[in-house]
Amino acid sequence: MDLALAEAQKAALMGEVPVGAVIVDPAGNVLASAGNRTRRDSDPTAHAEMLAIRQAAKFLGNDRLLGCTLYVTLEPCAMCAGALSHARVSRVIYGAPDPKSGGTDHGARVFEHSQAHHRPEVVGGISEVACSMLISDFFASLRFKD
């Protein structure tokens, strides 16, 4: 999660919403890490989780990340939850819950429907304080600029 937090901090410096993600294989090797890049890339799909999934799948030459774990600083949204299911990721470890935009433990709860053909194990609240503070500090600084 420390590496995911570092990616989130880098994203904040670029003016992106500070979320970071890391994918680790079953042996503990880091396959991919990324921070949000939606603004910089003009790409509404460029959430940290999506970029990490694409990077890891490309590295493995396989569209399935069997046995892999994704660490992310914020609860995934519905888009990212859907992608994690398609990628057959085994575990999702997230930092801060996201009642406003989350899609795993809030709102669409993507993994709880039979239309999600794979349901990763999900653990939330890891390094929650540090992950939450990054987000709240970022939005507070935006308000200060207005």
Added chain:
Amino acid sequence: MDLALAEAQKAALMGEVPVGAVIVDPAGNVLASAGNRTRRDSDPTAHAEMLAIRQAAKFLGNDRLLGCTLYVTLEPCAMCAGALSHARVSRVIYGAPDPKSGGTDHGARVFEHSQAHHRPEVVGGISEVACSMLISDFFASLRFKD
């Protein structure tokens, strides 16, 4: 929808699940078109809708596709529905409903939760027979190969 069907047919020829998508701007200009490429690109996020969204956003140099319409041959899944919401697409016109994997009118029903901060207008069942037949023929041909 004819162009989306043509993209789906091209995807089938490549051994991909035959789904095609097209994005049109408010003046009716085609901004992007794509077929599924998950296998070919080793990318679990490479659904037709996602590729079309990324292509259109890159073309416009903007992560928001305000006023745009997406045509797709199959009901979008939760991942694609989430992306369409993030991209602020105005309308989603789909062909065949997808009770097994859909995420707009089935399962997660992504647009029906307050966590989806933008809800496109959704119209399903356009060219439904042609769109459904493409999918069913594709899966029948796979079973025949076994």
